[in-house]
Amino acid sequence: QEQLVQSGPEVRKPGASVKVSCKASGYTFTDYYMHWVRQAPGQGLEWMGIINSGGSSTHYAQQFQGRVTMTRDTSTATVYMELSSLRSDDTAFYYCAREGGFDLNLWGQGTLVTVS
């Protein structure tokens, strides 16, 4: 079945970087754009950005520009999100999600990143 499986929880100190992975299976990886969305504990959803199907183009939300990098490896059907200069308010669940046109129709299980 179609699924996105993300890497495990991470703990980082302020100022460090973190790289979260998201492995796709059950569908043609190169047919779909991928997004990243984060959710601070007890808060709402915040869109971070998108990477196109081939990995050649990205678009990041303004509040993350300069700190986030999204990449993808078609050989392993994996997308990555790296966030640098971490602060305590970056503590959140980070989700990858597949774009279905103008919506996100398949989500990873989430990766908790704790900055402390």
Added chain:
Amino acid sequence: EIVLTQSPGTLSLSPGERATLSCRASQSVSSSHLAWYQQRPGQAPKLLIYGASSRATGIPDRFSGSGSGTDFTLTIGRLEPEDFAVYYCQQYGRSLTFGGGTKVEIK
């Protein structure tokens, strides 16, 4: 950036009742660009409605979406125990934004 405002923040209802959730946009949104998600505690969001009114695969027909322009609505016909959750609207124009969410809780 288009801002989505959801109301109410919390909706307290009993199983079997009807739920009506609102999503208002700061500027007009194409209906095809409006989606709704359900998020249960400890789970990732799940797509319910896309294109403002089309149910995603496997979504029961008690869920329906409507609206256009700046005002959109998600209706849950008769609440089942598993429907008590948080619901988010989302638009995707030049960038993607979410509303702040409506929590549907058991009264």
